Amino acid sequence: MTMNNQGRPTAPGTVEESELPTISGDRGLDHEEPLIFELGRSGMTGVDIPEVQVSDTHLGGLRRRGPIGLPGLSEPEVVRHYVRLSRMNCAIDAGLYPLGSCTMKHNPRLNEKMARLPGFGDTHPLQPEQTVQGALQLISDLMRWLMVLTGMPAVAMSPKAGAHGELCGMLAIRAAIHARGETRPRILVPESAHGTNPATAAMAGFTVDEVPATPDGHVDADALEAKLGPDVAAIMLTNPNTCGLFEPRIKEMADAVHKAGAYFYCDGANFNAIAGRVRPGDLGVDAMHINLHKTFSTPHGGGGPGAGPVVLSAALAPFAPLPLITHDGSEFRFIEDRETLPHGAKPFGRMCAFHGQMGMFVRALTYMLSHGADGIRQASEDAVLSANYILASLKDVMSAPFGEGPCMHEALFDDSFLEGTGVTTLDFAKAMIDEGYHPMTMYFPLVVHGAMLIEPTESESKESVDRFIHVLREMALEAKAGKTTRFAGAPRLAPRRRLDETAAARKPILRWKPKELPQAAE
Amino acid sequence: MSEVRFTDQHEWVRIDGDTATIGITKYAAEQLGDVVYVELPEAGRKVGQGGEAAVVESVKAASEVYAPIGGEVTAANPALGEDPAKVNADPEGEGWFFKLKIANAGEVAKLMTKAQYDAFVKGL
Amino acid sequence: MRYLPLTKDDRAAMLNKIGARDIDALFRDVPKAAIVGRSAFDLPDTQGELEVERALSRMAAKNVSAGSVPFFCGAGAYRHHVPAAVDHLIQRSEFLTSYTPYQPEIAQGTLQYLFEFQTQVALLTGMEVANASLYDGSTATAEAVLMAQRVTRRSKAILSGGLHPHYAETVETVAGLSGRVVRTPVTPGNTEDIEALIDDETACVVVQSPDVFGLIRNLRPIAAAAHAKGALLIAVITEVVSLGLLESPGAQGADIVAAEGQSIGNGLNFGGPYVGLFATREKFIRQMPGRLSGETADASGKRGYVLTLSTREQHIRREKATSNICTNSGLCCLAFTIHLSLLGEEGFTRLARANHAKAAALAERLADLNGVSLITPNFFNEFTLELPKPAASVVDALVDKGIIAGVPASRLMPHDHAARNFLIVAVTETVSDEDCDALVHALGRAVQ
Known part of the structure; x- marks a missing residue:
């Protein structure tokens, strides 16, 4: 036979299991990456901006004297740095992400595209109303979807995340109780509750009283009823609850709460289990935040931004915070101050500057229109x-x-x-x-x-x-x-292997500092 | 002649005359895991028996430490600020939290003896 | 439905494995009366991408986007040019579709950029430490007041009249519950005598610089007066690009800095999402709200990052937490960090100078118009004009000429009659010379 020895080995061969260290410290597609501050040099920039001189005339003697200390990098260096960092992250797009109570569902890219339409992404919160009628219509449409899906008559749109929505709901409850001329200092929170519930109640000026769980993972409705009294402002209850169970006695608990003159705050973190099948309004809920980033898939983004609109019952609706949106028959209008309130409105205050997480509203409405009811x-x-x-x-x-x-x-x-x-x-x-x-x-x-x-x-x-x-x-x-x-x-x-959280907490290093200087928190 | 007593909240107190030295028990330190931070009361603060006096933190938990006995705080352990690990290394010695001037010596009688506490922990 | 992978057969097989007759059996804990059908929802059915895109685009087209006209709105949100690389990078799946970095072994990307972000914020503000962001500048300001109340164990907060009114209302809503919030009157262009109000019960003084009218405020005397009474100075910044040209609040003695970071890396987005910056002194870190990324090492000795000092937070401390906040503004921080990394020292300080130069030139031209005066002698990229007639009517008239001239002060303080002729004008690098010419020309005619 003719021996053709030009061929190269094509079988994978045997793989050595040993961890032979590489010369670079990188491993194939996995790169080690220093901090941005350890890269770069002075004088370099990744954004070309013409140099202009400015006079001190209008600076009031407060011109910066020293350097800030930022590194200088070109665009390709910055892009590579952050691409390499991204590759150290786990993501839903890359695999099943079964984090209970976090709702890591698919994030449709259409939502991102719509949020970037200049008519939404490039509009200013304070530009004249007549130039943003489409934006107000979008918010108004989203409000309608949220009210219809929850069976509730009102919704406050400005809260910026679930916990912020909880605070909004609790402040509405507080205002409603004050409007009745009462003070009720106590909030009942099941021991299975998410930590934000007691933290929110405390932030809103209430004291927290825990309600035990039954051995089958539900809130102990009897214990709850026993704890109700004239000093109880509300119960904060997650449904479906944090054990992943629907509370079968929910209506009964809501009735008891109302009978005691208190309100029912529902943590809507798990609304995604029942949306389109069960309306919280039918269960006696007075206020519930909706995590748009969970149920309606505006992305989690590595920990935000979220959005937490709060639906409100008729009893709480008058106390919704500013701003409000109205439609006068021809145009949408913002009500941003107490001077021009519609009849009956008694807003408890304001949750934040401007009108809420518009970018998340666009994504959520896109998700809703795509899915349909x-x-x-x-x-x-x-x-x-x-x-x-x-x-x-x-x-x-x-x-x-x-x-x-x-x-x-x-x-x-x-x-x-x-x-x-x-x-x-x-x-x-x-x-x-x-x-x-x-x-x-x-x-x-x-x-x-x-x-x-x-x-x-x-x-x-x-x-x-x-x-x-x-x-x-x-x-x-x-x-x-x-x-x-x-x-x-x-x-x-x-x-990375497991990280030393004890060392991190004992001697916190919370920022980079140049080598020659001592580290931050010592 | 000093005497050591215990609470069901896992604090220990050593009585030397009218001074009480207070810390958390070996059992508590083991249960908490690696202690990363201790918040201590400032000297001069008055605490009642059972009142919140300090906070001890591990990475994943924060626990209140209650005064086993009432009085006025006279000193906080300066070593714990720099090295909270002392609480794990020697909870009933160098890892003490604070000292106070005892207001009412009669309160000592309500506390557990070593034998009582050991039995209590065994039953947990 | 294109997003739902289960087929009819899959569903049947899964129900079979569960041993449930139908899907209703899985909802058996729900009270019967509370189960509703499709008809309970007066809402449309599923739609294809094309239809949805058409509907949304139609709505978007009803808005005048800032980039399509000469545009001068600021007052807490600023239009800057964001390099294309920023938006590309933040849309990478690994950033966009990941959760809070609770599993640090597979979240080093997020944890490291948060650590970089914290460092950048500390450097810009001249403070020792910064957190991994809060929702926005207004909520960061409210959190700063609550923190000052905890640190000082005092209840009174004094808010400068130059603080953005939305910020002041946000602070009053939250901090007013546990303490007293005092607002000094709005006196645009003048420095108020806020020092005189500080007493032994004061937890903090909150001063914005540049303030809501664009005026640069000297924080040093206020810091000194606050510290003399054992109170903290909270410095608020709504336009962080100003820090490329102006002295940092840290250098002027601020104890806490609360700022809106939107200007760097983030678009206007009609008001959100934005990114709240929060920085303070080292000694206050355990009273700080919000997430923190900290440096540590893994089991093999490699440097890595973890969320740290979590015992301050709601998931551990529950009702004793420093705040109920559970998220940060992750993706907005990332945009901030990437944009600032692209700019670097050189780009960032140039950007600041370009903004100020443009604003100064336009302010001087506008102040030369008949009947128009500049009431903020010192400013960064935003200033306030007094017009001979209500500013809102002038802004409306200019909308008809295709110009968005700025924010009338009456939009923010409608109850303040003295402010009704004030127009707040912001000028960033995105404003062209032609835009400036158009405003000078049109405003000149409108005030005749």
Whole structure:
């Protein structure tokens, strides 16, 4: 035979498992990246701006004397820096992100495109009303969607996030109680509540009284009723609750609260489970914020910006904060001050400058118009279906404290299946990172030991959910079989191993400083 | 002759004459995990028995420390500001929190002895 | 529906595995009377991308976008040029579609840019530390007042009359619950005697510079007066580009700086989302609200970043938290950080000079018009004119000429009769020479 030895090896060969350190410190597509302050040089800039001299005539003697200390980089250097940083992040676009109570659903790019239309993105909050009628129409349309979906008669649009919406709702309640000539200092909050609820109640000047949970993961309605009295202003209740369960006695609790002269604040963080099927207004809710970044998929953006409009009952509607939007038959108008209030309006104040998170409003309305009322209902159903499918598929190997009944949009597990294995909830969750998944929410809600809260959302295909279930099953079985190597010290395959949070908190370093100077917080 | 007593909130108090030295127990320090910060009362502050006197923080939790006995704060442990890890290393010694001048010595009687506290912890 | 991957068969198979007859069985905890059908919602059905885009575009077209006309609005929101790279980078999936960085091993991208952001904010404001942002400048100001009340254990807050009225109302709404909020009268162009109001019960004095009329205020004497009484000075900035030319509030003795960061990296967006900057002194960090990213090392010794000092926050401290805030303005911080990194020292200070030069030239031309006077002698890129007639009517008249001339002070302080002839005019680098000519010409005619 003729021997053609020009061919190169085409089989992958065997892979050495050892971690041979690279010369660069980078690993293939994963680059280590210094701080922007450790890059660059003086005199360089990534934005070309003509140099002009300015006189001191109008500066009042307050011209800056020293340099600021910013590094100088060209555009390609800045782009590379932030692209490299981005690659150290996990994202929904890249994989299932089952963070319970956070609702990591798909973020349609149409929403981004619409928010950037110059008519929305390039309009000023104080330009004359006649030049922003389309923007006011958009807000007005979104208000209508929110009111119809929740079955509530009013909505305050300015709160900038869920917690800000809670504050808005609680201030409306406070104002309504004062308007009745009463003072009611106490707020009832279930022990399973998200931390923002008690924090908000305290910020709004109330004291917090905890309501226990029943062994089946619900708010103890009897205990709640026993705590009601003439000093109770409101109850703050999440429904579906933080265990992922619908409160079956919700209407009864609302009635009792109203009978006691108090108001029902509902934390709407989990509205995505019931939107299009259940209207909170029918449940006796007086105020509820809606996390547009969760239910209506304006992106989470690595921790904001969010938006938290608050729907209000007829009893609370007059106290909605400024600004208000009205339509006088021909034009939309802003009511921005107390001089021109419509009849009956008694705003408690103002939540922020301007009119709220317009950029998020555009995205949310785009999402709503895309889905339609039928699509929103289907999305809720699919989210609930996927969560129940996960619960049903894993509850024989992972312990589900409330696994008997159906859950809503998230499935809750605890750590009793790990008992005696030496593997903790944290280890289990961190090992998921090596498997290509973002961990589920851990150690929340607090009413369950070693909680693991899984929210798949409606955005996952059955194939994707099946693969996820398969991985978690295998992990649970391994842990229970005493094969714990993949858990100890996980993750191994992420950009970083576990980080030392203790050191970070004991000696906080909160900013970069040049080497020659001592570090910040010492 | 000093005497050490305990509370069911896991504080210890050492009585030396009319001075009480207060800290958190070994059990509490273990339960909290790595202590990262301690907020101590300033000298001169008056606290009642069971009143909030200090805060001890780990990375994921913040806990109030209550005065086992009432009095006026005379000193806070200066070493804890620089090195809160002392609370974990030696909770019932160098990791003490603050000292106070005892207002009412009769309050000591309400506190647990070492044997009582050990039994209490065992039952948790 | 294009966003929902489950098929009819998938749903049936999943229900089967669950052992539920139908989807209604999963909602069995909901009271029967509260389950509603499609007809309960008088709302349209699903629509394709084309239809939705058409509907939204039609609405957007009814607005006059700032870039389409000579445009001079400021008063808390400023139109600057944002480099194309900024918007491209913030739309990368890994930034746009990630959550709060609770799992630091797979969120170093977010944590590192927050650390960079904190450093940039500290440098710009001349302060020791900054947090990872709050919602916007107005809520940051309210949080600053609450923090000052905690730090000083006093309740009274004194707000300068030059503070943006929306900011003042936001502070009153929140801080008025736990303490007393005093506002000094609006005296545009004059420096008020705020020092005289500071007493032993004062937690803080809140002064904006440049103020809502654009006037640059000297913070030094106010800081000295506040400190003499054991009170804190909170400096507020709504136009952070000014820090490229003006002395930082930190250098002037501010204890807390609350600022609106929108000008850097973020568009006007009709008022939001924006980004609240919050900086203070090292010794107050445990009283600070909001998230913080801190440096540490991982188990293999590599440098990394984590959210830190969380015991201040609501998810741990609950009703004893420093604030109920749960988010920051993540993506807006990122835009800020990237834009400022692109500018660098050189670009940022040039940008500031370009803004001031343009504003100074236009202010002098406008002040030469008959009947028009400049009432803010010192300013950065925004100044206030007194017109011979109500400014709102002049602005409306100029809208008809295709010019958006600025913000009439009456829009912000309608109850203040003395302010009705004041026009607040902002001039940034995005304003062209032709735009300035058009305003001078049109305003000259409108005030005749």
